Amino acid sequence: MKTKYLIVGILLAGVLSSCKKMVAGINNNPNLPTDADAPTMLPGVETADMILQGGDVARTASTWSGYCTGELLQSTQIQAYNVIAGNFDQSWFLVYAAVLKNARIMREKARAVNNMRLVGLSQLLEAHAVGTAADLWGDIPFTQAFDAQYPAPVYDAQASVYKNVQSLLDSAITNMNSSSFTDFSTQEVFFAGKMPPFIQAAYTLKARNYLHVRDYPSALAAANNGISTAANSWLAPYPATTKGNTNPWYQYQAIDRSGSLDGKGAYAVGLLNPAGSSYRGNSKTNETARYTYLYSGSIPTLNVATGAFFYSKTSFPMVTYTENLLILAECDARLNGFAAGLTRLNAYRAYMAQGGYIGTTFLTSTNHQYDAYLAADFNAGGIANKRSLSPADALLSNILEERYVAFVGQIEGFNDLRRTQKETSVSVPVPPNTGNQIPQRFLYPQGEVDGNSSVPKPIPGLFTATPVNE
């Protein structure tokens, strides 16, 4: 019987041993960290901005800007302006939960160790994303965004968001000029941590945002400090060893959804295709190289061949020398008279005449020509005045068209079309894909409709202009 009680005793001991200590302290995730320092966060923030600027947002903007045509699946609907709030959730996510939030966290961490250059870079990245969001959505959360106090961040007026972006950029420039920093060159994706190109990009970005609110004097002033050489263009690099670091345009066009987008009937194709009836070339201008760099095939499609603009490894423009030259041209033409504008335009044409941003594999000695224009070219009947405008308008119109074709594949073309749509004599007359107007904005996403009580109700429709374009 002793065994009996021994076993019973052991079992009883088991019953009594219930204890909370047995489960304590094992809920710390062994797979993921709970913190990371600022330089470690940097590539995460930079890549988020890359896909924001070069991914679906750019594709949608391009489909609405006459750069490409949606032919299949979802692209057909985007082409036909059949979009819903839910189509914009992820783009919004990239602005806020990817770039803005992590840029701010990174900034605090960098500030804590007095790494002021990284503080400045975080401000530049945030300003870039937020400026893009203001361009596309108008009023957006900014002052209350990513602040635990505000579960329903209010929508700041578009104008004040632009203002905040400008001061963020001013601060970025100051900080990036600081001599206090710890080296983060191996983590930095774009310029291996070198500050001058970023500082210039910040100025160009300031100019871009001033342009969007039609503050042309400020834009001109900023652009004068902007990107000064092609080598300083801020480009998103794509080594394309796997899908995960491949140009998003290429991913869509060649990997995920071949045939969804092409250039059939696209307005930009008409302008650039030397064989087309509305070809913009003339005796001083040959667009063959640029056209083949962007488009290919008898039924024109986006060129994904080696070295082309939409190729897997081609770096995608974020903020470029090209853009800066064209901001200068437009502002000078608007503010300082015909001659000043023409000089700027010819500076841009001189850059393009050397090949410009066109991929070298697409350049031959004869397929690109951008000779300097003379004032007479803009007179009625001149080669640069097909629409019979006054010389000043013809010049502005020509610059806007230069901008239009320079932004193929980018968001900025869509911004230009909306900004200049009331200047009907000079703006680029891209016809709507359907109906009688082009979309004026992106829709506020379903996630905001569902989760943020501050979202405008009802949300503005696709054809409601953002405040700056009203």
Add this chain to the structure above:
Amino acid sequence: MKKNQQLLLVLLLLLTTSVNAQLRTITGQVTKENNEPVPNATVAVRNTSIASQTDSAGHFSIRCPVNATKLIISYVGYKTEEVAIGTRSDIAITLSQGSAALQDVVVTALGFETKKEKLGYATSKVDGAQVANSGEVGLTDALGGKASGVRVSRTSGSDPGASSQILIRGQSTITRSTAPLVVLDGTPVNGSSRDQGGGGTTSGSRLNDINPDDIATIQVLKGASAAALWGTQAANGVLMITTKKGSGQKTAVNVSSTYSLDQVNMRYPMQTTYGQGLNGKWAINAPRSWGDRIADRSGQPDVFDMNGPYFLAYNNGQKYYNSTQKNSKQTFVDQNWDEVLHNGYYWDNNVSVSGGDSKSNYFFSIGNIDQKWVIKSNSDYQRTSIRLNASRKITDWLTLSNKGTYALTNSNRIQRGVNTGGFTTAILRTSPDFDNAGYIGDYYSTPNGSAVPNRQRSYRNAVGATADPGFNNPQWDIYQLTNKDNVNRFINSAELNAKPLSWLNFVARAGVDFLDEEVKNNWPVNTATATGGSYSRNEFKQTLFNLDVFARAEKNFSDAFSGNLLVGFNYNSNYNTVLSGSALNFIIPGGPQSLNNFPSANIGPDDEYTLSKSNAGYASAGIGLYDQLFINGTFRAEAASTFGSNNSRFFYPSTDIAWTFTKLKMFGNSRVLSFGKIRGSFGIVGIQPAPYQTSNLFVSPIWNDQLLSSLTAGLYGNGTYVQSSNKGNPQLKPERKQEFEVGTDLRFIQDKLIVGLTYYQNKTVDALLSIPQATSTGFSSIYANAGSIQNKGVEADVSYNIFRNKDWNVNFDINWSKNDNKVTSLNGVNSFSLNGSGVAGASSAIQGYPLGELYGIGWQRDSKAQLILDANGFPKADVVSKPLGNPNPDWRGAVGFKVAYKNFSLYVLVEHSQGGVIMDATEAVLLDYGTSATTGHENTATTALKTLAGTTIAAGTRFRGNIQDFGAGPVALEQSWYTGIGGWFGNVYEQYIHNNTWTRFRELTLAYTLKGISRWTKGSISSIIVEVSGRNLLLFSNLKGIDPDTNLNSNSSARGVTYFDDPGTRSYLASLKLNF
């Protein structure tokens, strides 16, 4: 815990009054009509817990105290007999027939058997034979239609080994698994499946690793009070599975063999009147089939460009050139199907040996099932299982037993769902005039060009000119893609049972469930979306350990008063590891399917492990008064590692009460009401949070844009971590579900008619969900206890023995259940998407709506809900989502009908599901592609008809499409409609919502039992049973192309969407069972 300690003290005092009873052995035989022996009858000694079972010849042997007075003999379907022992040592008992549910013995949460009449809550019992004979390959599906309150829904058709959802009394949780806890022989085991999302291949239900032939009974504990002793594991109910054990002295051998022939039961109707192309013109390689009218072609052979590129197929030796002019009227829809489908089949073979003696018993079995599914290649399922259950009485008071099983499951899966590699995606989008026959071969860019090997030919790549085929050829999907899934599973449950006193026992029960699953997916070079090929290998391992130690006392103090008391301790740990690698772009195409065959930069590993633990103390107590009033209470205090630091311990009480009112004298001689019980119960159960959610994490992100493109941030810099968009929460606590139920069990007309009715109402509070955040807050979600859901429902079980005599026995039984679910709170969140599938029209949680409500874009409507029409009379798409319909059925019921005549028996099981909606997203896509039969219709405009594009079809003109009146007169639905807002990509999901009422003949079985054959088999074979049966023979449904019992989002709470799921099947089976 103080309470538990007090209870223990009482027990200890009781222990010291131990008495040594003297024992004697009684043997005997139990028979039924015709003197047939009754095997597996329970023989128990009254007022003790001593019990034994009869062997296959009906013999039993039982040791009982000398002073024992009566034996109680019970057997399912027969009246329980009480026999006075007197001085006899050999007793013969003859049982007379009773009703099936009579004196039913049920298994409670800790694995004890008790009489059903003592319980104050509803449970359902499914016999092992019912699941073994269902004709289903897996146990999960075999449960379908078998019990009230239990809903079994398939995912992705009848894909072999795929998981199905078992839902008990509706969804009790929003984001956590809806799968019930599976307790196999007292040990909680993995009975669920990995979440497979909406694409890829299905991941099998691990419940299917259990061989149905090994199962004695499955007790379904539906309500919170029944399951409360399992605390945070039990909110979805519990399946208590008890496997077979041996009995008696004689060794019994059972051999069974089943062959099943399986056929696809439904196929999407596809049009054969219009060719590939767009705008009424044929076009080679066009993605859609909005081309020319095939009947208008000349009928001459097609014109080919013989000087251009061509494709030389390996699989049929044929050369394919580009057509320049399509003349042939031939269509290939049926042929294309026949190339990939055939009759599937399976063999299911089982051998079991069981036996024992007075001190021990054993059950040993080997089972093998080998299924080739209806898809011709790379779609199969094999399971081999071995089980040994053994028990030995070491001494009079100490019994050791062990139940162990090993199962090896190998299967090959087909890609399905949201997936360009999906087999149904491929075949349903293929143009009717495209011949898929030659699918793999060499591509030559010119007649004299060099061969590009292993190119894929598909309807968008007619001569294999590009590496990217657009969509795969369906044959490529089934012959070239491979998806292997291998599972090694070992489950063992060991128990030590000490019984120092007749009324007291101690049990220590330890169980381990170990599983190792290896999944390998291979996408060869030239596959859509992986033109360089890709490969992944995932290893999942799980070790579940569970320990229960408890003491239980049970005593009948007098006829008027009995009681039982239990205290125990539970420890549970769940350890999971995932080690996986995926890679892109083979170095040597067609070389080894191994991560080694990839550039090192293209290999991505994943290494994760999770561990969660819980422990608990528990107690239960019950009393019985006058053998008619029973009151039970249970209590569990539990701590778990997944709780936030502020929340250490939670309590799960339950109580139930049952009163057999017909034991009152006033009912003593009622001829109508022979038995009546009313019952009521209340209980609380819980669900644990997911592990590692209590803090903000940093992740190495893959940034996705809105549509398909992505950047892997870690490929830049030195790798990177940023803060996750999911916010951690240190306040986490378990979800808690409280439930009350009331019910009655009634038997009428000498127990011929048996009725069980239950009403329940439960409410889950603190439901866990990743509350979606407006991402302007910087987070997309916060994991929090934020939701409340309630379920209200009624369950009814009715059985009626219509007629019975010596030769005939006619029964039917009905189980019926209705559950109304409502999300009562989401903490202010409008809607919460339950599926991350990528298919819009998401199944969602929306406050005030049933869980799973479909949420998506509808038509614009005015304040009177009338469609707002455009100038041409077409409706307009809204831009924000709204609730579109409830995918949960209004009610479900099943009717079983059984006729036995002498040695013949016929069984029919019909299941009906009433109401609820399903969104047929597949059909919606096919409308856009112009392959749906709906798009093949031709109509003649009776009046001038506007099209969506704004053009006019003149009266009298024949056109391709349909005529519809949205309220402003008839309009033409043609290409611009279907490729616009009238098709899937137009986003208006409202139009694809269908009522999902269906009725199916789930089972039909005809069996013949050959008895009395011992003479000519010289005693070696005691009986032979021959069965022919059909599964899913008839189906009545609103859906045209697919068995509605399917769900894109596997076994999550997301219901009601079908999107390129695999087809359902019907089966014809024959089986032979030999009992030695």
